[in-house]
Amino acid sequence: MMFKNSCKLFRANFGEVWKLFVFHILSLAFCVGLLAVFYKDYINCADIAAKKAEVASIWETGTFYGSAMSTTLTVIANFIIYFFEALFASNIWKGIYFLIIVAVLLPLLINIGKVVTCELLYGYMSACQKQSFTGTFLKTLKTALAYSSVKVFYALPFEFLILASMWGITRVNNHVFDYFMPFIFVGVSAVLLAFKELFNAGWAPAKVVYDHNVVSSYTIGMRAVLRRWDRIFLTAVVIYLMAIVLAMLLGLYSLIIIIPILPPFLHIFELVAFFSSQGMRFYVDNETILSPKRLEEVDKIEDAKYLI
Numbered sequence: 628m629m630f631k632n633s634c635k636l637f638r639a640n641f642g643e644v645w646k647l648f649v650f651h652i653l654s655l656a657f658c659v660g661l662l663a664v665f666y667k668d669y670i671n672c673a674d675i676a677a678k679k680a681e682v683a684s685i686w687e688t689g690t691f692y693g694s695a696m697s698t699t700l701t702v703i704a705n706f707i708i709y710f711f712e713a714l715f716a717s718n719i720w721k722g723i724y725f726l727i728i729v730a731v732l733l734p735l736l737i738n739i740g741k742v743v744t745c746e747l748l749y750g751y752m753s754a755c756q757k758q759s760f761t762g763t764f765l766k767t768l769k770t771a772l773a774y775s776s777v778k779v780f781y782a783l784p785f786e787f788l789i790l791a792s793m794w795g796i797t798r799v800n801n802h803v804f805d806y807f808m809p810f811i812f813v814g815v816s817a818v819l820l821a822f823k824e825l826f827n828a829g830w831a832p833a834k835v836v837y838d839h840n841v842v843s844s845y846t847i848g849m850r851a852v853l854r855r856w857d858r859i860f861l862t863a864v865v866i867y868l869m870a871i872v873l874a875m876l877l878g879l880y881s882l883i884i885i886i887p888i889l890p891p892f893l894h895i896f897e898l899v900a901f902f903s904s905q906g907m908r909f910y911v912d913n914e915t916i917l918s919p920k921r922l923e924e925v926d927k928i929e930d931a932k933y934l935i
Contacts, residue, residue, distance in 0.1 A: 637891070672710050
């Protein structure tokens with residue numbers, strides 16, 4: 628039901644998808660502009676890494692099947708490693724600057740866009756109300772900055788776990804393993820991303836709905852998510868499985884569709900999960916109001932102390 632209701636809300640708020648996509652494009656352009664200060668150094672390092680990792684071989688392997696996928700993932704992982712080796716070997720400060728822009732500033736801006744989108748969706752789900760993206764951005768900027776600043780560093784262990792797991796998969800050197808690589812890659816990626824989603828799903832919705840501080844919002848969000856953690860986790864696995872498999876089957880060009888659609892769909896899914904876990908009524912379209920089970924029907928007896 629969470630997936631079905633998320634799809635309905637996605638259709639009803641499709642205009643917000645493109646607004647968020649434009650915001651992401653502007654955020655990326657801003658970060659690229661900051662990196663352009665040392666663009667020659669970054670391009671040189673990328674050229675060195677591309678030659679050492681033999682990036683050209685990716686286009687010779689064809690589609691993402693069997694050993695072809697294993698080769699592609701290994702080449703991509705090697706390229707990233709060689710790029711940072713060359714970058715930090717040439718100038719450590721330029722390497723740190725690159726990491727700050729890519730790993731801190733860009734996620735910070737992306738998370739600000741998430742808060743704005745959640746605020747817009749909250750207005751629609753609670754009162755079927757449409758709001759201005761720019762006006763909402765200015766109204767929630769202070770709140771969004773506080774949330775985003777903490778979220779960036781909170782997410783780092785999850786990102787490291789996912790990247791380390793993907794790197795570990797590419798280090799396996801076995802001819803038989805190559806043919807199982809697509810299934811292992813899809814399964815491990817979907818489970819790890821869903822695990823990360825489970826520990827983040829309630830945070831932004833709680834912040835938007837209750838307008839508490841960052842720590843209190845995280846506590847409220849986690850408490851809500853844990854009421855239905857199994858459904859939320861499994862639904863998140865399905866969402867990521869669909870996205871990854873679609874990208875593998877249709878190739879890199881499918882990312883033109885997946886990248887703009889996946890983030891807002893996840894934001895909607897998080898709000899649906901939060902509203903459902905809290906027993907809050909919400910609009911799924913202009914004519915339909917959904918009434919989830921009340922908190923008394925969702926909570927266990929030992930959780931009754933949290934009810935007012």
